[in-house]
Amino acid sequence: MLNAIDYVPGNTLLHRLNPVTKLALAAAIIIATFLANTYAMLLGLLALTFALGVYAHSASRLVSLLKLLVPLAVVMLLLQTAFVRGGSVVFAWMTTEGLTTGSKACLRLLGVALPLILMLTVTKLVDLSNACVEVLHIPYRYAFTFTTALRFVPVFSQQMNAIMEAQCARGVEYDTKNPLRKLQLMLPLCVPLLVSSVGKTDATALAAEERGFYLRTRQSSYKRYPLTGRDYVVLAACVALVVLGVLA
């Protein structure tokens, strides 16, 4: 099973950028999304994210993520239209103002989630943590904790899958069509999942210590992550994006 945040190998300019630059680019798109207040800008930023995704051959990941996010966005839209009343009524309880705020909130939701995922698909976690340590001077233990947490996401989802299969084969109705019933059945499974994850994290800590985790310094990394000319160009573009977000 491939996961949305798995690295997609490639050799595009986006792959070759310094991981910190990529992080800054994602952050700039997100900040601009929050600041922007026009449809043109919001859609433009989404289009930019997708264009970068297509360029880095990870557009399919973004699309599969979109399938998860769109239902969430629709729920948000409905809630927003229920709470924000103003302007003229368009349909049932929905008003023009409600629709405008709601749809912008939806676009922001998508605009915030997608750049982060895009950044993760073009960066190896090891590179990300090493670069953060080297360039941003983040203590290694925090970078390690963060990347390990991300690495455990697919491990735990596999585990959850195995547990669900085992329970299903015993006759628990996970194949029920009713989502509420399914959720209710899933809750007791948190126990086995928790038990195994505590064991796993403990083993990870032991293994890391036995491989010299505590000796690691900022100079340890074999690979170097210097900021090059193209990084500065992209960073300048990031600033421009944010400024554009304020203006638009």
Added chain:
Amino acid sequence: MPSSADSPIIELRDVSFSYEGGPDQDEEMALSHVSLKVGRGEFVGVIGPSGAGKSTLASVMSGAIPHHYRGALYGATIVDGNDTCEVTLTDISRVVGSVLQDIDTQMVASVVEDEMLFGLENFGVPHDQIEARLEQTLRTVGIEDLRDREIATLSGGQKQKVAIAAILALQPRVLLLDEPTAALDPASSTLVFDTLRKVNRESGITVVVIEQKVALLSRYCDRLLVMSHGSLALDGTPRQVFAHAEELRKIGVDSPRVARVYNSLARRGLVRRGDPCLTVDEAERLIAGLVGPHPAQVAEVPEARAGSRHVPPQRPHSQGAQPVVELSKVCFGYPNGGATVDDLDMCVYPGEVVGIVGQNGAGKTTLTKLLNGLLRPSSGTVRIAGIDTADVPTSKIAAHCSTLFQNPDNQLCKDTVLDEIAFGLELQGVDADEARRRARVVIDRFGLPADEAPFSLSRGQRQMVALASVVVMEPDVVLLDEPTSGLDYRECMTVMETVTQMAERGCAVIMVCHDMEVVSDFAERIVVMADGRILGRGETTQMFSDADLMRRAYVEAPQVIELSQALARDVSPEFAGISQVSGIVDLTEGMVTRA
């Protein structure tokens, strides 16, 4: 310098340990009064039933005790001249490199090269030497081609080699591995041990390996340690250790089948005691020497094959009975590519024990999932007890087909053992009181603690709880997915004897298993799979004797069958088709007395 050439690399002096929150002082300790020395360059195997203290012993050697696990430690552990209590875990791990049991938790990176770099960077290997070290280690382990691969895309055997390489790159003087082949098929297990032998012989690295597979240990180790109840029961060369057949059986440790042949011959006074054979070749030479050149006589073969306690009695089936499991022209492919199965045809009758064998990735797990309804065939039909699995939800199939999963922890979810075992019945609509009554009967039979929380039990007992919840269902079909993995010999026999009893009562048993000895002992028929297809199916001994089929499926036939084939070829055709130790011994005795 503390390290002189002849001093032991690891020495335990009267070491005892009990885990914090574990049993009290007066109860059994995890490790009690263990003294031993591991010499430089040795290849040491550690074996013992579960709960015997093997992993605890490994933790003491690696320094995880006392630095990571809390508890009461007595005695002294000296690693390369230093007491492990006086130096840090990081310093100990410069000498002793450990590979954990669950290698997924050990991996820190997504790409092989980065995984190898992690330790090298941490221990401050000068950057101009790193490239050479990487290349050399990859070459030693034989995975140069994997350097840029994503770890998630590797097979189990390849992953294990990467884990070993990542530790080996640090150039430790001892390599310590906890059950490195538990999840691997026989072919990959052999490759991992080949790698260990190479490292041991060429680089002089001391290897200490915990392992359940006796045939591997006897072939590769210089020395075997047998653990029992927290102490060291036996210590010697594999030959010395396997000469103590009786003691090993009491402890709960299996012996290689050829050693059993030897020990049985010794008990009948045909050979002198104390020097068992460890390989099929040795056993063949021994028996050939005993019976001498023998003219072909085809007389007492049927008698010679009878009489083993492991051979299941013939059950009345297949004559006129309706198959309880029926697969016809079943195909399945996962939506995102990966493994597929093609054109599977098979029938299983009530009361049969059928083994499914093949390499990792041959499609065995997919087949079991098609049977219990977790997957539906993309074409063809699967019928269980007359139900087409395409028509009913998985949770309904569970009433007819119970699965014993490899990892019991995935199916335990209740607060007490009693609730856990009654749960399956309740799900099928059995009244709660009735379910508990039936659960109690099974609990008594297995001798399980009814009111304890399943998660507080040992791994072996958790597997027994899982087994009990299968038994209580009284299903038409039982599916076993690697029933022996992670279990010691005695637990494994309990599982197999229980399902054999179920089969005698008319339940069909289908097992996926890497342990060919277990398959050969308990299955009447086997299905041989490779690359998602069924290569052959038929009577167990006959299939295992088909050398060409075994080679195509990358399956190693059980030792006894290899031995009887070799003997039939070189000594006397009477040996052909014998699949049990007692068969070989009886026939040999018969031929010796006849001569």
